[in-house]
Structures are given as structure tokens and as C-alpha cells.
Amino acid sequence: MSTSSGVNHPDLERRLANFVPLSPLSFLFRTAALYPERPSIVHGARRFTWAETAGRSVRLADALRRRGVAPGDTVAVMLPNVPAMVEAHFAVPMCGGVLNTLNIRLDAASIAFMLRHGQARVLLADPEFSGVIAEALRLLGDDAPLVVDVDDATFGAGIPVGALEYETLLLEGDPQEHFDGPADEWDAIALNYTSGTTGDPKGVVTHHRGAYLNAVANIVDWGMPRHAVYLWTLPLFHCNGWCFAWTLAALAGVNVCLRKVDPAQIFDLIQTHRVTHFCGAPIVHGMLINAAHLIPQGLGHSVEALIAGAAPPAAIIEGMEQLGVRITHVYGLTETYGPAAVCAKQDHWQTQPIGERARLNGRQGVPNLMQEAVTVLNPETMQPVPADGETIGEIMFRGNIVMKGYLRNPAATEASFAGGWFHTGDLAVIEPDGYIKIRDRNKDIIISGGENISSVEVEDVLFRHPSVMLAAVVALPDERWGEVPCAFIELRDGATGDAEDILRHCRQYLARFKVPRRVVFGPLPRTATGKIQKFVLRSQLKSTEALK
């Protein structure tokens, strides 16, 4: 409440005329009225305008409401980046529902767990995943939600698993129906399960206020222009595509859909639609660099890209620049709506040599414009570490772009918010210019003979080797030292693995005890968003060791 002293008179309270709960739905309605004929979505041969996207979203919201979706109810989707996925980002919150985007690479047991835990009333499903969905429904039995098949010409005929098809569901709704925004900007807008490596996944609940603010912060921090053309290389199921569906509504921009990450198709879409912006993990960028021979003339226009999930090595920054793509590094977690920190570029970085630029741009950076704070605290004392680039603490966020909490998990919620900050679990330092640099996740620190080894530091050195495309360093149990570093390396196309050469390179840049004791070549296991799954590598090591 306002203080009642001085000018803050109690007769000047919030009222209908001067207070509207913040919600990204406002952006859709404004853009549909202001730019009704501008393109909203491109997908294969399909084209939609903003008037159509608004109309279809209202239809879907009304149909869901008629099917019994009440405020606070969950609607789940198992969809790649197709038009229905964009529409669901508006329609589900419009009818008061909470959007639960499922990771399309998950197995039936995980899907069944999430549908049950989130109490989904409806599930929209793509035919590509009908096998997994059928199995998950079987596991759920009587608890199964209403399933709606979302047919898509870019996949082809699928096996129906639902009670009806998406376009039929839309016909149940009235595009003229009126929907107010949320009653409270704190109301839930989405539910995203984290892909925890141990225990059950946690359901991250986000709200309209945060989605609104982050959608706008995307524009300001990235300098996005009105009518930006955005290619969906980033899965929309991942933290709601970092709020970019809502950002594009605010900008009256274009969503260029993409069913799966394929370099040739990406180049084609970028050139055909003059894409201006896209996002992705380093692996996406790595794939494009590897496929650069497909476009010997380059892309033909300049493109901006965000990169998250891991620091972009020099080879990626340089390779993308040669393609005409300017990279900005961002950092965040599902709990912060995706990236909520940005490695904001400083003018004087431009003139640095590429190695130094990679180091500067590879940091996790500073809070985005609308996130109040990101810092590194000693988790015991909750005091900030000195900005010396050496003292390790835990990265913590505070501000309006932090989740409400974990669904039906008060213990985890309390723990994550202890001391008035959101605890990321990521270990980092603050560099003298105030930028944050991740050292390691707790579990990624390797302790060798009592000394801490940062796996990120070793990986950074590996990335500088010209044959290395991806690298991951994990702890290998060792009788004498406790743990020693083991390097897993995925090579560039055409490169051959030479462990001795790799180790020579490491010895040049690393203290002897940090040099990997073992080097393993081969493709690296990744999550849906391209993050390397270190826990898989660790269990590989364990089973190998057990066989000895």
C-alpha cells in the first residue's frame, strides 16, 4: 500500500482508469488493431496476419473456456515451433489458463509425470510425438487430459491420438468473444518443468507481470526494431521461447517457424524472409558454421543472434561474424524466464583482438534492463563477493523477472528464495568491471588433490584448439588425487582426433594439475536446447570404470 503521508493521499488509489494489470496479451490486441494486415507467422506454405493470429487465439481461448478450462487450470502442449504453438502462448493465458509447454524430446514416463503433477486439463499434441503421447496417456489412465491433435503439413500424416483435431477445436470458439486481461498481474501465465538430473522435475510457475516486462526487455536490450523478423531456432517449449512470442506481438514482427534445426533450411529461411534475429545454444551456431559452405556468398544481410547455455568460444563468435551474424551472449534459467542477464557490449571491446573479445563476450554479464539485480553472493553470509575475478560465490537474481515459485513444492520454493534472493546454483566470480563470469555449477567443480579445478576453464582452453567443435570436462575418479579431469571432445568436420596434440595445447595454457588425464573423442549427448548433458558423460565414465 502507498504511504498516506504528504502527496501520497489515500484518495488517489488505483482504479479502473489508471491501473491495468501488466500482461503480454495487451501487445496482441494492440498490434492486431494497429497492424492487422502485417504478417505474424510464416510456416512452410502457411501465412498468417496479426488480425488472423489474434482471431485464431481468441477462438482457441473461447473454445478452451467452453471445454471447461477455468482460471488457474493448466493447458499442456507437446508441440514443435508451429503456428499453434505461437497461438497457444496467447490463447491459454487469455482464458485464464496456465500454459505448460512440454519438452518434445522427453519420454512417456516424464510426460505422464508432468501432465499429472500440473493437472493439465487439455493437451495439444503434434503427430510427430503420437507414440510417446499414446504411451503417456496409457500411464495416466483415467487422469488423462482431453487430447487435441495438431496436424501439420510439414510433418505429414500422423497417427491421431486425440479426441479431435486442432482446427475443429478452433471452430468451437467465437473469434468475436471478448476477454479481459488477468485479474492480477501476479496470476500465473506458464508452468515449465526443469529438466533436473536428479529427483522429480520441478514446476516453475511464472506470471503475467514478469512475462510482460521480459518481453519488453528483449526489445530494449537487444535493440530490436519494429517489425523484426524472428526465426524460431530456439524451441518455444524452452522457457516459453524466452518470451519472444510476446516480444514479437509487441513489435508487430514476424514469427518464422521451424520444425527442427537444419542448417540448409535455416539459411534458406533467413534469406527468403530476410530474418533479422534468432536465438540458440552454441551447438546451433556451431552447426551453421560447419554448414557455411552451403552459402558461399554469405547471408546477404546482417543478422543478430543471442547465444545462451554456454559461453560462446572465439571460434563461434568469429565464424558467425564471417557469416554476417553478430552474437550477444545472455544468461538465465527457467526460473528467470530464460535469459535475464546479458553480456552488454562496451564500445571499446570492438577494437580488441578476437581472443580478448571472446573472453569479454563470454561472460554472463549484468542484469537486463528490467531485472533488478544479478550478483554473486557468498551463500553462507549472503554478502557480495569482491569484484576481483577470483572469489567464487553463487549467482543470485532479484527482481521482477523471477518466477513465482515451484508448483506444489514449498520446500524447494523456500530454499530457492532464501535470504531474499533467487539462488541459481551456478558458481561464479565478479570481474573488476562488474560483469559476472561463471566458474562452475557446484557439481561441475573437480577437486583434485584438494585443489579446485574449474571445468569451464579447461573447456575454454579446449575450445581454442582448431580441431575442437564441442568440449566437456568432467571429474574422473582417481585413487591418488580423488578426482582428475577427463575431456570429452566432439571434433569439427574433417578433423581427426589426436589426443597428444590436444594435451600439448592444454599444457601450453593450463597448470599441470588442470590438464585432462584422459581425452575421449565422439559425439556429445545434448539436451533439447543443445546443452551438453554432463551427467550422461559421468555415468558413462562410471560404467567404464566399473568394468575395469
Add this chain to the structure above:
Amino acid sequence: MSTSSGVNHPDLERRLANFVPLSPLSFLFRTAALYPERPSIVHGARRFTWAETAGRSVRLADALRRRGVAPGDTVAVMLPNVPAMVEAHFAVPMCGGVLNTLNIRLDAASIAFMLRHGQARVLLADPEFSGVIAEALRLLGDDAPLVVDVDDATFGAGIPVGALEYETLLLEGDPQEHFDGPADEWDAIALNYTSGTTGDPKGVVTHHRGAYLNAVANIVDWGMPRHAVYLWTLPLFHCNGWCFAWTLAALAGVNVCLRKVDPAQIFDLIQTHRVTHFCGAPIVHGMLINAAHLIPQGLGHSVEALIAGAAPPAAIIEGMEQLGVRITHVYGLTETYGPAAVCAKQDHWQTQPIGERARLNGRQGVPNLMQEAVTVLNPETMQPVPADGETIGEIMFRGNIVMKGYLRNPAATEASFAGGWFHTGDLAVIEPDGYIKIRDRNKDIIISGGENISSVEVEDVLFRHPSVMLAAVVALPDERWGEVPCAFIELRDGATGDAEDILRHCRQYLARFKVPRRVVFGPLPRTATGKIQKFVLRSQLKSTEALK
């Protein structure tokens, strides 16, 4: 409060880690940390960085607090666009105070009224206004606030009227002091008195939330880049400079100060500092066009300008384009933090002839990105008028960029918010594309023989005459018709007044009953922001008629 159903669990309420009251003060602290060495303010020979501006603002906030300014207390300023004015926009809200920017062209009695009604504790005053301030203080007697003189080399030596000088006050504050943001984003940030033509001025109270959102909307709607260079042609005392002081903090941009509007100095500053953006009333733009001979080579780089206060006539759009300035028309009132509607450009306008472009760009437009709605309602029924470009209603706003209300004036507050909308008092139509077009303020409609004549319509025609620089049409009492239109015209440099020629021009475009019955040539009286003061013209007419 959130609903407690479904995912909206009550255990997921607001807490320190995930809820921070929105305030533009956040932008200052972030930019001071992220871009400490970048320029913040340029004024004559003075230069400040963002670290310095933050430090000086904290000093001022702390000094004010030590001098007894408590949360909700008013701090008034009588300042042109000088560095202290920018600093006050951060420091006063920082210590919980409410910033009351006084119109520097007002007389002592008005100033005394505002200081008394607003209960100002402190007044920062520029030496240019020491005469008026001394007289106002005499009127206030024992109710006078603490007065601080803000010396300025660009004015020269002034007569001190205060108890101390600004730099001395700053020394009383500690730049290391810590200030939290407001306890509630609804807390008052500023108090602006409207320059009503009848009755006492009303005190418009705005809040941190609205200032934050409007500062960001300025960036997105105008496509402002990081590090924009903004020239202060718009008085900061006018609706807090439309929130641009806060916008520039968000962008780590540059405030180029300007004591008074002088075309030669404006051209010089634009070229010297490579100004990218400025705002002003049509008269400011008209003066620049008139002075175009000073820069025969043009400005040398492209500049964006906002124009408000009246629709920009074709001659201004064209004249500014020739200078290299691209104009965007915006609309709002003190009650909406300045402009909260924008005549958003559509791509296909570009190819229209200049006359049509002027018509399209001359409309009041659509809500800005972060204002929920602006529309035209029938004030009796509160129903929207049809979008036919003909049916007149009243422009009403709704959303987060609307004032809290009028200070100590519940009757005016209730009236202005009746029916859940803020009533502007401006009459308008909705055109078929959804854009709003002002017809007239209530009092500006001329009723002649029972027919309504829109003074704006007649003025638009007058503006198209090549000799006309400014035009205002008001009602002239007439025995037969009740009222007839009377035109006041300020001519372009070098043009001579030929009433018959003007009337011939009008007859070509207007119905006979709308053609002015009388034409008066001479300079037009203006408000501080360049709006023509029609009430002065009306009283001129009255006294002239009385003498007959």
C-alpha cells in the same frame, strides 16, 4: 490478490526475491554501474558522466533527507533545462520526495499558489527567475520553503534569493549513501500543475510505475537506440520532459541541456554532439525551418523529432524533412505523463504525396505500447463512437500511464475518472483505420447559425497557405449567427499579410459558413511549450468588441 485456484497457489506470493516496485530510479543505478564513464549530461562547458550523475543525485537525495524531506514531501524546482534539473528528477524521488517542476514563465502569484498548495519543503531556483521567486516568497511569508540558488555560468551572475547555493547543498550529502526504491510503485513521483485557463491550477500527481513504463515506451515506440543523444528543446518542467530524463538513464544516453530555444544554438548543438533525438511543439520546428538559411549544407546527419501540442502541418513535415529531421506526431496531457498516444507510421504512408502524408501524420493516433487504451467515447453513454471519421466524441485514456489523480481535489479527480476512463476534454473522431483525430477541444468548437465549425479544420486549411506560419481560429460573437470564425495569423518571415488572398484560399477548401469572417495578423501568444493561448485571443476579441 491472485485467485487461489489451480496453479495460482497462495504459497507463491510476492516476496523480496521476485517482486521489486517499478521505478525509473532502477535505470540510473544500472547505467551508473554498467556505463560509469559514458557521458550523461552536456551543458555549456560542463560535462558529466553517468557515475557522476548518480553520485551527485545520491548526494542531493541525502542532503534533502538531512534537511528534513520525508517520504511524500514535495520538493519544487524553478529551473530551465540545466544539469540540476536532470539530477532533481532522480534525487527527489530517491529520498521519497515528490518533484514539483514549476513552469518558469509563471508569475509570482501562481508560483506562490503552487508552493502553498503543494506544501513544498524545498525550492531549487535558477537566478534568471530570482525576481519572481523573491516576490512569491514575500507572498508566502512564513509558509515559504527552504530556497536553494542553482547558479549557472550560462546565465551569469544572479541575485541570490536562497539560503544557500546548490553545490553547497550537495556537499551536505554523502555520495555513498544507500537508497532503496519506493516502498510501493504506486507512490507519487511528481506533481505537475496544469495551466488551466480558468480557476485554480490542478495538481496532477503521477507515480513511479507510470514513469517507469512511459520511460520505456518512449524507447520502444520511437525506436531509440542505446546511447541516444537527446537535445532538451522540450522544457523538463513540462510533464517531467515527457519522462525522457528517465528514458535517457535507461539508454545510457546523453542529455544535451539548453537554457532557451534558440535556432542557431540548436543547430550548433545538434551538429557538435551529433544529437539523434529531440522533442517540441510545432512552434519550435517552425523556428528551425525559418532559420534553415543558417545551415545551408543541412544538419549533416539524420535526426528524429517528436512533435506535440498541435498537429504538424504539411509545411512543417516537409520543411523538417529538408533539414534531415523525421517527425513523429504524439498526443497526450499532463494527466498522461505527456504524450501517451502516438501517430504510429504505416509503411504505405511513405509513398503518399506530402499533403496526404501530413493528413495521416497529423492525427492523434493510437495508444503507445504501454498505455492500455485511448479511444473516443460518447461521454453520456460511455460507448465508443463508430470509426467513421465523422461522429464526434471525447478522447479518453485508460491504462498505467494515467495520473493517480489531482492533489487535494477529490471532486476534480472523481469527475476526470468517471465511468472508468480518464476524460481528456478533447473532442475527436475515430477514422476508419482506428486512428483518432482531434476535432476540437470543447471550448474550441464554434457554433455558427446552429452549425458546429471545427476550428482545427479551419486552421488546417490556413496552414496550407504558403505565407502562414502559425494560425489560430476562435469564435467571434456575432449578433446574427451567434458566433463566426475569426482567424489570427502569424506570417512567415518576409511574407506580407493579405487578408483577401487568405480568404480566397479558404473559400477554395471550406464551406462558406466556415470561412473566417475576420483575419488578424500579428504574433500569436503562446504557452511555455509553444501552444497557442486561444483564451488570450478570445479576451483580445472581447475587449476590442467592448470598445465598439
